[in-house]
Amino acid sequence: MFAGAPxxxxDHYELTMISAALRDGTAHRRSVFEVFARRLPVGRRYGVVAGTGRLLELLAAFRFHPDEVAFLRDRGVVDEQTAAWLADYRFQGDLDGYAEGELFFPGSPIMTVSGTFAECVVLETLIxxxxxxxxxxxxxxxxMVTAARGxxxxxxxSRRAHEEAAVASARAAYLAGFAxxxxxxxxxxxxxxxxxxAAHAFTLLHDDEKAAFASQVAALGEQTTLLVDTYDISQGIRNAIAVAGPGLRAVRIDSGDLSVLAAQSRALLDELGAPDVKIVVSGDLDEYAIAALAAEPVDVYGAGTAVVTGSGAPTAGLVYKLVEVDGRPVVKRSENKATIGGRKTAYRRHKPTGTAxxxxxxxxxxTPPAQPGDRLLQRPFVRGGELVADLPTLADSRAHLRDCLITIPxxxxxxxxxxxxxxVTVTTVGPR
Amino acid sequence: MFAGAPxxxxDHYELTMISAALRDGTAHRRSVFEVFARRLPVGRRYGVVAGTGRLLELLAAFRFHPDEVAFLRDRGVVDEQTAAWLADYRFQGDLDGYAEGELFFPGSPIMTVSGTFAECVVLETLIxxxxxxxxxxxxxxxxMVTAARGxxxxxxxSRRAHEEAAVASARAAYLAGFAxxxxxxxxxxxxxxxxxxAAHAFTLLHDDEKAAFASQVAALGEQTTLLVDTYDISQGIRNAIAVAGPGLRAVRIDSGDLSVLAAQSRALLDELGAPDVKIVVSGDLDEYAIAALAAEPVDVYGAGTAVVTGSGAPTAGLVYKLVEVDGRPVVKRSENKATIGGRKTAYRRHKPTGTAxxxxxxxxxxTPPAQPGDRLLQRPFVRGGELVADLPTLADSRAHLRDCLITIPxxxxxxxxxxxxxxVTVTTVGPR
Known part of the structure; x- marks a missing residue:
């Protein structure tokens, strides 16, 4: 299924705003938009910047194809002038932001998009x-990674999320430290x-559990994980060791009271002379369930629904706000007084021990006043529409998050x- | 961004199971998988079948391209035999299910997939x-549609969901009755x-609110909706009517106490001689907030975050279970005793009044025993790998849900x- 260009x-209104702004000339005003969260999900202590690498790939492909322009014109979403502008569109502005894997807090300007109003506003929805x-x-x-303690x-x-969101979720979870x-x-x-x-279906497909285990080991070798809870877990473990021997990599338990079952399974495996066989547990694990298993002999956690749905917070609450037009700070007046217009510069201050x-x-x-231990948080990603050189890899971002988490109180x-x-202290310094 | 074939x-394990089953010959056993929910999200009174149309399009494109097969072989996910099988893969089985727009309840077999074990199990994750x-x-x-009372x-x-999930969400919301x-x-x-x-950014871009409104009306005509809460709402409404006149389509309010503001705005519009100008409200509306506005003079609701995140239930909890192998019912023994193996036939019984x-x-x-008012719930979608003729359109599915919601108590x-x-009563009838 070809998903088309991005x-x-x-949103519809991005293009109607551009139509109006092209007519009155304001489309070309130099504008700065910022992405930030007004608050974190209830009770959360930090946010994690993720998706930047994915976004930069999508932006590089962000063009309006002729059939898309025709659709927009035929539907009356845009006029002729705007259709022509869209057909020629490519972002030629600048994009800066916090590195992927960086932490953020309410008010952190995690991304800054600069260019003409029209070329920046059209990216709002996708960003x-x-x-x-x-x-x-x-x-x-x-x-969850913190809760798993190593x-x-x-x-x-994947099966609990939209099929493409599942791929992005896998990437974000890996960035966060999943193995x-x-x-x-x-x-x-x-x-x-x-x-x-393996799934329960694989066991059910076979005439009995031992036949299923033997088939899996024959195909994949003893460095495989056998699912032992299709019928009776103790018998499943006995069958697994009988078939695969003590060189089996792991057994998986996917149901029941995992803390009791992990301990019983460990004891049984040891009794069967299989002390090196690991125990993988899964089944509706979230960060709290993982933490509750810390004292149990669990070797690997499988997490599904909770991670791909954000464990109660499926969206990060980020907004994209116009903060500057032609060098002049702008702000929606009806907002909380704390909101301050103008392009922002962000840095994090640390104690000599490294704690933020x-x-x-x-x-x-x-140029913020620098003290020892201050770290500037924004980096250039795009200049004049071109990706800058040496963008971080996913592995870099994963390491960066690990380092950042060490610095927070x-x-x-x-x-x-x-x-x-x-x-986060947002202040106005210098001339206004 | 080309997302590739589906x-x-x-999931990795679908293919390793196929590897093992191809080696031992069980891959070719005739199998039946069913999709159902063990429970609804907490407190929910019905589920809605959605996505079938999207799924059938994806299934028609479900092929393993040579570079994908090479990746799987190079990574050691599959062996040579399986790689060859994947390269030739196309689903040749049958697919039946509840119509899109149908209601479902715990235990409803909303989709049934029949064919060889291997050709069916490989579809699990995507389905x-x-x-x-x-x-x-x-x-x-x-x-939300129920709460909006017409x-x-x-x-x-869209901006609160993964970019492709956003498109699917728009489709599902439309199916459910969004306009x-x-x-x-x-x-x-x-x-x-x-x-x-329009967004607040459009107003902020201009030198003042009236200039922004005049620009929007010049470009889009008076049948447009002006966003009036960037600065002061009352002044915003006055500016809107001063610029657009009483023929303006609507004003939008996106912040504040919407019930108070809707009433005040209605009174002001009427006072300004603009009784036909409608009021659109938005801003973190869920079904409860919509219901709470029932008595207020609101004409249109805009819903965002709550709809695309499932309003507290971002995933439906559906599972894909093997229920039959070579005509023999199978069931995971450690499960709740209520689980019954074997391919199911489902119908809904209604009172003469039409209530389910x-x-x-x-x-x-x-062939279930039929009483007047019984309705069979499953329909054929795919036969021998081919889509059946005359699948319902999205408009059909939308109408079907509307009809179904009338039938529930x-x-x-x-x-x-x-x-x-x-x-839902799941029973075994007839010969076992």
Whole structure:
């Protein structure tokens, strides 16, 4: 199924606004839009920037094809002038932002888009779709990684999400520290390790459980994971060891009270002389269920529904706001007074120990006063419509998040509901 | 961004199971898989089948391209025999199911996939991804349509969802009775009416609000909707009428206490001699917020985040289970005793008044006893790998849901938490 170019993944009103602005000339005003969250999902202590790499690929393909322009004109969405403008469209502005894998907090300007009003506003929907989804998944996944305390996690939620969102979710979960994904497209597109065990259907297909296990081991070798809970778990484990021997990689348990079953299964495996066989658990695991298994002899967690749905927060609440027109800060007056117009510069201040103490966001000031331990948070991604060289890889972003999570105050890693771990101070410094 | 063929939107283990089953010969056993939900999201009274049309398009393109097969072989996911099988793959089995727009309840067998084990199991992930997503959105959207009591709803949540999930969400919301969507790709792909107003950025771009309104009206005519809450709402309405006159189509309010503001805005519009100007409200509306505005002078609702995230239930909880192998019912023994193997036939029983009283699901019995008012729920979609003729259109499915919602007991339409509106009885009838 060809999904088409990304340009129509856009709200109707972006194009009608452009129509009007092209007629009155304001379409060409130099504009700055910023992406930020007014708040984190209830109780969350940090957000995770994710999706930037995916977005930059989509932006590079963001063109209006002739049949799309014809559709828009025929439907009366745009006039002739706008149709011609769309046909020639390519983004020629600048794009800056927090690195993928960076943390963010309410008010952090995680992306800044500069150019003419028209060329920037047309990107609003796509930028927000990608970032709102991927940041939501990455934030949930990062909490699961913390809860797993170094034990590997497999992302296996593809079937619970839209088929393309599933691929993006696998990428975001890997960025957040998951070891692998079940999603093969994510393996092909992003080079993420893929993993899998077997489904209950495979056991049911066979005449009995031992036949199913023998078939799997014959095909995949003993370095495979046998699913032992189709009938009786204890008998399943006995069958697994009888068939595969103590060199089997792992057994998986997908149902029942996992904390009780993990301990019983470990004891049984040890008793059967199979102390090196690992235990994989799955079945509606979220960060809390994972944390609750910390003391049990679990080796690998499989997480599905909770990770691909953001564990209660399926969208990140990011908005895309016009903050500057022709060098003049602009702001919606009916908003909270804390909102400040103008292009922002953001840096994070750290103690000598490396712990982050504050994020400082300055309006209309290019060069913030630097103290030792300050780190500028924004980087260039696009200049004059062209991707800058040496953009980070997914592996870089994964390492970056790991490093960032070390810097936040220790309460920030708690799973319980709380305030954002780092306060963002947005101020106006310098001439207005 | 070319998303590729849908075949790799698949879990790793589907292909390793096929590898093992091809080696031992079980891959060719005649198998029946069923899609059903064990439960509805907490408190929901019905589910809505959605995504079938989208799924059938994806299935028609479900092929493994040479570079995908090479990837799977190089990564060691499949062996040579399986690689050859994948290269030749096309589904040649049968697919039956509930019509799109049909209601479902826990235990309803909404889709049945029959063929060899291998050709059916490889479709599991994609089938569940499409149905779990689209059914979740349609169910939330249907509740909003009920809450809106005949007033039109615009789906405007694209920016809060993965960019492709957004298009599917627009389709599911339209199926559920929304009047239109902001998503242009949904307009192009599915012929759904698109709609839009303007963003605050458009007002901020201009030197003042009147200039912005005049520009919009000059470009789009008076049959447009002006966004009046960028600065002061009362002044915004005065400016709108001063610029556009009483022939303006509508004003939109996107913030504040909508029930108070709708009433004040209506009074002001009437006072300004503009009684025909409609009021569009938006801003974090879910089914409850919509219901709470029933008594206010609101003409159109715009719903975003809540609809595209399933209003608290972002996935439908559907599973894909092997129920029959070579004519023999199979069932995972550790499950709830209520689970019954074997291919099912489903019909819904109605009172003479047309109200549904029960859904009856028979295992292993092709022809259920018919009473007046019984309606068979499953239809053929694919026979021998080919789509059947005359599949319903999206408009048909939309009408079907509207008709179905009339048949459920009146409590079923309540927004409050409750039990499923129709009980499903799954029984074994006839020879086992």
């Amino acid at each position: 340009s129509l993944l856009t 927000l779709s990608v970032l709102n989804h991927d940041c939501a998944i990455a934030a949930a996944a990062a909490r 034990r590997p996690l497999i992302e296996m939620g 692998s994904t079940s999603n093969l497209a994510a393996g092909l597109r992003y080079g993420i390790p893929t993993a899998g065990t 103490v504050e994020e400082i966001v300055l309006s209309q000031q290019a 220790w309460e920030g890693l708690k799973l319980s509901a709380g305030d954002p771990a780092v306060h | 075949s790799l939107l698949t 569940l991804s499409v149905l779990n997503h689209d059914c979740a959105i349609a169910a939330a959207a249907a509740r 007033r039109p709803l615009i789906e405007m949540g 239109s969507t902001s998503n242009l790709a949904a307009g192009l792909r599915y012929g759904i009416p698109t709609a839009g107003t 009283v029960e859904e009856i699901v028979l295992s292993q019995q092709a 009146w409590e079923g339409l309540k927004l409050s938490a409750g039990d499923p509106a129709v009980h």
